[in-house]
Amino acid sequence: MRMIGRGIIKREIENLKRKPAGIEANHWKKFLQYRLDDDTKDKCRKNAVNRSKQQYTYTGGSKTMARKRHEEEAIELVESQDPSSKEFSQNDSLAQVLGKEHPGRVRGLGIGTCPSRCFRNIPEQSDYGVQIEEYQMEIVKLKAEAAELKAEAAELRAAAAAAEAKRQRMETEAAEGKAKIQTMGDLLTYVIQQQGGNLPPEIAAGLDYLRSAPTSSHAR
Template sequence: METTLSNDEEVPNIETDVQGKKSIKYWTVDVEDENGVIKKGETLRLRDVWVLPHGSKVIVPWNKEGQPIDEAGGLLGYFMGLVAGNFKNFPISYEKWPLIPKEPYKNDAFKNIIQRRFKVDDNGHKKYILKNLGRKWKDDRCKLFQDYHKPELTREQNLALCPTGKGVTLEQWATFIDYRLREKTLKMCEQNAANRERQAIPHTLGSKTIARKKHELEIANKRPLTRAEMYPITHKRKDGSFVNEEAREKSHLGRVRGMGFGVCPSQISKSEGTSSSSSLEMAHVHEELAENKATISLLQAQLAYFVKHYMGGQLSDDFPTANHVAAGSEAPMQTRPSSSASHEPQQNQPSNT
């Protein structure tokens, strides 16, 4: 069988999947050969993708938000994990993903590794794939340091632990260690760890993406699902409880939640979910107003001080109060007399002359 492997490319030794479990999963996908003939329902393992016949590609369906879905989307995700985790493709000596040159690294990985095996385009698909690779590279690079660097050892002893099996050269390993041990980097990593601790809201889908789960549910229910519906589904346990208190608090609308990786706010229609969630939004507004009564009272006291000193000390009966604001009523403020009026002589007043 003729494969798509180049002379310097070899099939990875895939003993486990990207989560460290035994790689025995089969994916049911459609494959298009070099003549454009589509074979539906092909069952492939992750390893099989590397040795597809020349010109054959897995067809990946995408949703309207530009995310891969179905079984092929899952297979692509696992495959990208292997690509990002091989540091021959993206050296760890670069401090950040944006600093890795498009040529040869990013474009080569997309065109000669991924696009040769998956039917994806050079526009939106490529943008998503490179963004996803960057996130995986960052996570794998961080894990590499945790697994192979020993803080109790000297620099020379740690250099001897270079993970060459991960595609890392000694020179890259030395550069990476020196970067990670800089004071500025240590502070940044400490802050990042603290941020992750505060923002840790795990979803309950395992390795399945939110986009794939949403697509499956929409097929089963024969209708679109809103973000308001998806967020609880992806962040609740089987018993119906949220994974943690933060997930429960953030289950209201207002953010791009329940959509998964790769979606930005500009892609989401403002009208989506309006009819099904308007009552929830109003309840949230009233809750916030109730919580802010103390602030409203303070503002009212400040306004009263202003009136006392600059408006003659008189408040109109219809001056807005905390109750007006909390109830959502509108009460006009008393109009302040013009500065010129205060200097005009009053009729029937005796003259000082």
């Protein structure tokens, strides 16, 4: 008995060590307890016996036979009332009974077949080609307009730069002219004072005005 008990404990320890990654240890332990339970083993044996007695394997999916039979009768009814529903389209008898087609497949044609390539009421590929060509022409037109706007913006920037350069040049010339007037006025004052005289009041006032005149367009 001791040997049997030790063997069971050893197997339990080995089973616990086989825990798959991503499963918590306590969950794995409970699963082992469930699988090794006598009631569970008894159910497994009964299920195996019942499975061996099954002659045919059901491959009809999750729908029951009764539901499938009901759908077939509904399809026949739709086709009897509207013969055009037999034609392959997005609103044929299958679509009316089973619902709209799912993207990427068409009933009876398997996975990977797109409805847009099968149904006749979808625009032909040539129509798409015409639309693509029109879009491409529109894109070319928009690019040309964008290039024209870009060129106009460059011209405006160049004109603004030229105007700024002209303004700076005029300010420089005005400053140079004022400096010359200042020098000439100082020289004239010096010469007259050396001769023991003074500048006439009107000349002195004119020189003072020229000296105080602003040279920058911003000062105006």
